Amino acid sequence: GRRVVARRVWWAREDGGRAALHAARVGHAGAVNSHRDSEGNTAETPFDFSDENYKKIAEILRKYPTNYKASGVIPLLDLAQRQCGGWLPLAAMNKVARLLEMAPMRVYEVATFYTMFNREKIGKYNVQVCTTTPCMIRGGYEILKACEKTLGISVGGDTPDGLFHLMEVECLGACVNAPMIQINDDFYEDLTPETTAKVLESFKAGTPLPRGPQNGRKTCEGIQGKTTLTGEPRGPFAPNLENENSEAK
Numbered sequence: 001g002r003r004v005v006a007r008r009v010w011w012a013r014e015d016g017g018r019a020a021l022h023a024a025r026v027g028h029a030g031a032v033n034s035h036r037d038s039e040g041n042t043a044e045t046p047f048d049f050s051d052e053n054y055k056k057i058a059e060i061l062r063k064y065p066t067n068y069k070a071s072g073v074i075p076l077l078d079l080a081q082r083q084c085g086g087w088l089p090l091a092a093m094n095k096v097a098r099l100l101e102m103a104p105m106r107v108y109e110v111a112t113f114y115t116m117f118n119r120e121k122i123g124k125y126n127v128q129v130c131t132t133t134p135c136m137i138r139g140g141y142e143i144l145k146a147c148e149k150t151l152g153i154s155v156g157g158d159t160p161d162g163l164f165h166l167m168e169v170e171c172l173g174a175c176v177n178a179p180m181i182q183i184n185d186d187f188y189e190d191l192t193p194e195t196t197a198k199v200l201e202s203f204k205a206g207t208p209l210p211r212g213p214q215n216g217r218k219t220c221e222g223i224q225g226k227t228t229l230t231g232e233p234r235g236p237f238a239p240n241l242e243n244e245n246s247e248a249k
Helices: 051-061 066-083 090-100 104-113 133-137 140-151 193-204 241-248
Strands: 005-012 019-026 125-130 164-169 181-183 186-189
Touching: 051 066, 066 090, 066 104, 090 104, 125 140, 133 140, 140 164, 140 193, 181 193
Parallel strands: 125 164
Antiparallel strands: 005 019, 125 181, 181 186
16 A cells, blocks of 8 residues: 655745745655756746647637636646656746746646646656556556566666656556556556566567557457447437438528
């Protein structure tokens, strides 16, 4: 049983009165959830969105009333993280705060709450191993051990070549295909330690295996295949509204 212990301390900087959130959090990823100025990650580090992402931001903000722009904080933080190659520097959070007319502290609160945001540089491929109950019962910890063995790192670590980062996470929502991992945006499901190693080796080789089940299963279809509704439906059928509308015209 791993426990997540969180505490938050904030302090105000004297230079300009800017406030920064410091959070110390021991989590499944084994990393300390706090901001410490480092090279390329300070409030003064230049950051701006690309022209393409400004277009995406305009589309995102059109979904919300102008007085509720703050509702777009999560998608904007996600855009910033993708633009930065998988991590979210302090300057990017501050830029989001200015665009959404939010207090920087409010943006920091979001970025430190959700584990999807990585506030320090991590490897190119973020390997997230689910060990919540369904995956645990189906061998989630064996999958985690296979990842550690194949990559040569522990949870929370990065490979020396900067290619992989390893996390242990809570439910990723693919319980029917347990055990599974998520690599960046893609799910690899129905794993064994052996197929897990094959998936990771394929990323090392630069030719990732197709995402999805790794045991031949089709999406989340039952492992025995279809057992009901195996033939053409007998009806009654819903009316063809397209034809009815055409005739009415």
